[in-house]
Amino acid sequence: MVAEKKKEKERLFHLVKRNDIEPWKKWIIRIASVIIAALLAGGIFAVVAKDSAAFGGFFKEMWKGSFGTQRLAYVFTSDWAILMCISLAVTPAFKMRFWNIGAEGQTLAGALGAAIILYYLGGKIVEPVVILFMFAAALFMGMLWAVIPAIFKAIWGTNETLFTLMMNYVAIQLTNFFVNLWTRGTQTTMGNLGNGTIHGILGIPYIQNAVIVAIVTIIIFIYLRYFKHGYELEVVGESQNTAKYIGINVKKVIIRTMLLSGVICGLAGFLLVGGSPTPTINAELVAGRGFTAILVSWLSKFGPLAMIFVTAFVVFLQTGAKQGSNTYHIGASSAYSDIIVGLFFLIIIASEFFLNYRIKFRKKEGK
Amino acid sequence: MLVFIKSAIRFATIFLFGSTGETITEKSGHLNLGTPGIMCLGALGGCIGASLYMESLGINAEIINQTEQVAAAAANINGFAAILLCILFAMIFAGAGGLIYGFLTITLRCNQNVTGLAITTFGAGITNFFINYVDRSGFNYLAAKFTAPISGSDDWFSTIFLSHGALVYTAIVLALVVAFVFKKTRVGLNLTAIGENPATADAAGINVTGYKYTSCVLGGAIAGLGGLFYIMDYLYGSWEYAMEDLGWLAVALVIFSVWKPNWGILGSILFGAFYIMPSYVDVSFAAKELIKMVPYVATILILIFTSILNRRESQPPAALGLSYFREER
Numbered sequence: 032m033v034a035e036k037k038k039e040k041e042r043l044f045h046l047v048k049r050n051d052i053e054p055w056k057k058w059i060i061r062i063a064s065v066i067i068a069a070l071l072a073g074g075i076f077a078v079v080a081k082d083s084a085a086f087g088g089f090f091k092e093m094w095k096g097s098f099g100t101q102r103l104a105y106v107f108t109s110d111w112a113i114l115m116c117i118s119l120a121v122t123p124a125f126k127m128r129f130w131n132i133g134a135e136g137q138t139l140a141g142a143l144g145a146a147i148i149l150y151y152l153g154g155k156i157v158e159p160v161v162i163l164f165m166f167a168a169a170l171f172m173g174m175l176w177a178v179i180p181a182i183f184k185a186i187w188g189t190n191e192t193l194f195t196l197m198m199n200y201v202a203i204q205l206t207n208f209f210v211n212l213w214t215r216g217t218q219t220t221m222g223n224l225g226n227g228t229i230h231g232i233l234g235i236p237y238i239q240n241a242v243i244v245a246i247v248t249i250i251i252f253i254y255l256r257y258f259k260h261g262y263e264l265e266v267v268g269e270s271q272n273t274a275k276y277i278g279i280n281v282k283k284v285i286i287r288t289m290l291l292s293g294v295i296c297g298l299a300g301f302l303l304v305g306g307s308p309t310p311t312i313n314a315e316l317v318a319g320r321g322f323t324a325i326l327v328s329w330l331s332k333f334g335p336l337a338m339i340f341v342t343a344f345v346v347f348l349q350t351g352a353k354q355g356s357n358t359y360h361i362g363a364s365s366a367y368s369d370i371i372v373g374l375f376f377l378i379i380i381a382s383e384f385f386l387n388y389r390i391k392f393r394k395k396e397g398k
Numbered sequence: 399m400l401v402f403i404k405s406a407i408r409f410a411t412i413f414l415f416g417s418t419g420e421t422i423t424e425k426s427g428h429l430n431l432g433t434p435g436i437m438c439l440g441a442l443g444g445c446i447g448a449s450l451y452m453e454s455l456g457i458n459a460e461i462i463n464q465t466e467q468v469a470a471a472a473a474n475i476n477g478f479a480a481i482l483l484c485i486l487f488a489m490i491f492a493g494a495g496g497l498i499y500g501f502l503t504i505t506l507r508c509n510q511n512v513t514g515l516a517i518t519t520f521g522a523g524i525t526n527f528f529i530n531y532v533d534r535s536g537f538n539y540l541a542a543k544f545t546a547p548i549s550g551s552d553d554w555f556s557t558i559f560l561s562h563g564a565l566v567y568t569a570i571v572l573a574l575v576v577a578f579v580f581k582k583t584r585v586g587l588n589l590t591a592i593g594e595n596p597a598t599a600d601a602a603g604i605n606v607t608g609y610k611y612t613s614c615v616l617g618g619a620i621a622g623l624g625g626l627f628y629i630m631d632y633l634y635g636s637w638e639y640a641m642e643d644l645g646w647l648a649v650a651l652v653i654f655s656v657w658k659p660n661w662g663i664l665g666s667i668l669f670g671a672f673y674i675m676p677s678y679v680d681v682s683f684a685a686k687e688l689i690k691m692v693p694y695v696a697t698i699l700i701l702i703f704t705s706i707l708n709r710r711e712s713q714p715p716a717a718l719g720l721s722y723f724r725e726e727r
Contacts, residue, residue, distance in 0.1 A: 048723065130511050130719070132431070189705040192429065192511065193653050196646065197694045197701070204691035212684040261456070324516050329512045366526035373435075373520025380513055384506035392578055 036190025044392045052386055064382035068375040072352075075370070080359040088354050096354020099349050105237040107350060109306065111303070112240035113299055115342040117317075118325035119244075119251050120295035121274070123288045124332050126269040129184065134136035135321025136202035137176040137293050139314070141300020143206050144172030146221070149304065150213060161318075163307050173297020174290055176202060181289030185282035203314045210313055213363040220313035247295060252335040254291075264288045296321075326376050346371050400557045402671070402678050407544050408562060410663075410670035412437075412624045412632065414569040416648025417666065418576055419621030423496070424652060425580065426613035429592040430502055431514025433621050434645025435521025436495035440622020441641060442525040443491025447632065451480050452536050452672035462535035477543035481564055489619035495521050497611075504610045507721040508706040512582035525625075529637050538637025544631040556682045565627045570622065570663055577660035586653060588625060589613060593715030593727020596722035606722060613689075650697040656704060657714065662708040669693045669708045 069090075077086040096109050117134050124131040145165040152161050176198055183189035202366035211219055267274045267284050274281050303317070304310045327345055331337040352368035416437050423430045430436070452458065454470045462468055500516050502508045548560040580586040591599040592609050600606045628644065629637055651669055655662035672693045676686035706715065 046723075132511060161416035183702055183705065187541070187702070187705045187708075189701055189719075190433075190653075192719065193650070193714075194698060194701055196431075197650055197698045200643075200646065200650075200692055200694040201698075204687050204694070207687040207690075208684050211682075211687055215683070223399070228530070310594025322519070325515055326512055329509060366523050369519050370527055371523075373516055373523050377513075377520060380508045380516060381502055381506055383508055387507070 044053070044390050047389045047391050048387065049389045050101065057381050057386060061379070061386050064379050065375070068378040072346035072371045072374055075368050075374075076355060076359075082359070084201045088359070089246075091215045091345065091360050092355035096351045098353075103253060103350075107346060108241045109237050109344045111343055112244040112306075113303060114320050114324060114327065116240075116244045116247060116299035116302060117296060117320050117340065118327040118331070118338050118342055119247055120292045120299065121265055121324055122251065122328045123261075123337065125257065126268050126291055126333050127264040127285065127288050129181070129285060129289065130192040131177065131289065131292060132192055132193050132322070133176065133180065133198045134296055135200035135317050135319065136291075138201040138300045138303070138317045138321055139199075139206055140176040141169035141297030141313060142303045143171035143209060143300070143315055144168035144170075144297070145203065145301045145304040146310070148211065149310060150209075150221075162222070162305060165380055166301055169301035169304070170294050170297040173295075173300055174293035177293025177296065179314025180324070181286045183187065184227050185285040202268075206312060206314045207294060212242045220315075240302045243298075243302065248339065251295075255333075255335065260284075260287070271329075274322060288305070301374045323372070330376075330379060343374065345375075348375060400554055402674070403558050404561055405674050406476075406667055406671035407558070407668070408632065409626050409674050410666035411562075411566045411569045412644050413648045413651050413669050414573055414662060414666040415565075415624030415627060416621045416645055417651035417655060417662045418569070418570060418573045419492075419617040419619070419624070420619065420649055420652045421617075421619030421655070421659050421662070422576060422589075422613050422659055424657065425586075425589045425593045426610045427596060427715050427720065428497070428500075428610065428614055429510050429514065429719045429720070430499055430517075430614065430617065431511055431649070432495065432499050432517025432521065432616075433514075433520035433649050435525075436492045436499075436618045436621050437521075437564075437625040437628075437648065438525035438621075438641045439495045439521045440488040440492035441527055441625030441637070442532075443622060444626035445529055445534065445629055445637075446491070447484045447487025447538060448480070448540055448635070449486075449532050449534065449576050451475075451483050452540065453533070456537075457536035459533050459535045468536055470537075472539035474541060475539060477546065480540055480543055481710065483583065483624055483714060484630060485568075485623065490621020493615045495618035495622070495645060496615045499610050499618065500614030503606060503721060504614065510719050510721070512614070518642065518645070525641070526639055534635055534637075537630075541630055541634040544627075554708055563631050563709070565623065565631055569627070571622070572587070573659040573663050576670045590715070593717055596717055597724075600722075600724060608680045610722075620702060621645075623649065632716045647693060650694065653714075656698045659669035 073086045073089045076089040097102065098104050117138055121131055122135070123133045143170055148165045148168045149161065152164060175197075180189070180191050180194040180198060183194065184191045212219065213221060223288075263279050263284050264273070266277070266279060267281055271281050274284070302318075304312060305340040323345060325337060327341050331341045348371055350372040351367045353365065416433060417567055419436075420430060420433045420434055423433075427695060457468055499513060503510050504512045544565065545563040546563060579592065588599065588604045589609055591602070591605055592604060594608050624644075625641060628641055629635065647669060651665050651706050654669070657664040674691060676689050679686075679689070681689075
């Protein structure tokens, strides 16, 4: 015991939690971490491609992959819209410290709801009505997937992280079930489900998703900042006891917030099916965005406006890394984009430490 | 039926390694959602170890077409040494994944969920990408050593209990040992104390940081063996991208077994049975997908029941998911 205490005293430095940090320092730390990650990513790329010129080429390819042609820019926009939508969806729950990692499943459930309507009603009744039904079904399914864990959390305190994680796979298997049912087990993905899609707005193709998501962004921003609901969920996140003390019905807030999360995830699911020129459904439709969205939301510090840029940055990394690995023929391109995105996330997450803590070095002469 | 049970036990090994490792990590209060990625890293590590071993015997992509020469070289494979080397490499790689997770969540006190998810993305990406660069020629010879049964006879007892490769027994023994350590030793008790309330454990003089690091690294290393088993035993040295999904099932199994690795043995066999059942029963393709849903639904039900019953023994560690900072009030 005594020996241990001595060791404590000899420590070179100790950590101090800091509550406020100057904005410019914040940005220097963040930008530095992004630069470090970018250098590492480029370095790995050059090593793998066995070509030192690939280091610079990598960044050029990344740009080309995202905005090189008009079509790529459209793809970029719609990818942005979906990821942004899911990130917005998980944000209110995270502010409440409800660790919903089931956005993947909630979105897929929404997409499945839309696809079911499209499969059974598409072409039989007029398109606007089909779209309306799809919209309703998607929102309902997304909501259902989110509210079930929320109810159990609110009433019995069931661990929400693990519950929502499992719900992901229930959604995936349910999707596989329907795809197999419709294709009689011949395919793992549905072909083009045909009509029942929203095509562009004002003659600009592929833009509809981005427009809808932009509106949702504004709504969520206002909801979180200026509405009583937004404040209540923040209090619940800070301290449930405080919330109870000032008369907030914690259970109601948990369920209500997850309802909102689920509905927005459902909307993302609807956009994945109905917002695509060739609507389809398969278990891989969400493609891990539900998990990426969690990272995006957290990195944006749950702020909808910062999220716009963080999302764009992440989509840029993903599409860019894919393009880069295709151009230099270094194999599995989606795996490579996973590496790059994972690397950036890890380094940026690590940099958060320097925002929250200060390292205090011990002065040599004691006190 | 016998073959079915045998395959279920074999498949269960993937989950068992993963969940035993994850349980160790979770006991210290760290929910490592990076386990799927770490299991992938284990597969990559094992693969590299195996490749180095094969290279040392002179088997590589250049001579793989000269069948006789390869077969002659493959006769020199020392099963015990090869498996041990693979285990070592798998544990080093997966342990490194656990170490990154540990460093970020213990020392830098980052959010555990976010860090874990990033590790999963990163680990799965690295594995799926670099595994194609590893020279996997002649792995079928090596895989034969992994799958070599204790007894080849086909009565029911041998089929169920003695027909598996070395790693299957390793997994079961490991789960029992870990369960014993949790329940009967001081180390296990200390670990549980940290998972329940790190501040109290710290006050009692337990080295919280040391325990947490050990459990993250060791947990990662053990989970990585699941990846090694998957590639070398289950897939006979080839590779499929399904590792990540299996990793999530391993995380589910931790809950299913209510943080007790000895229950995890039975749980993993049950999970394995449901996972492979679709290829043994004659139902429509759609119904097969519903059967695959069972492990997840069962886990949800267990989660709900344990929370409703609210028995103290079957709860998650109380400090699960929270970082510990000594100077915080």
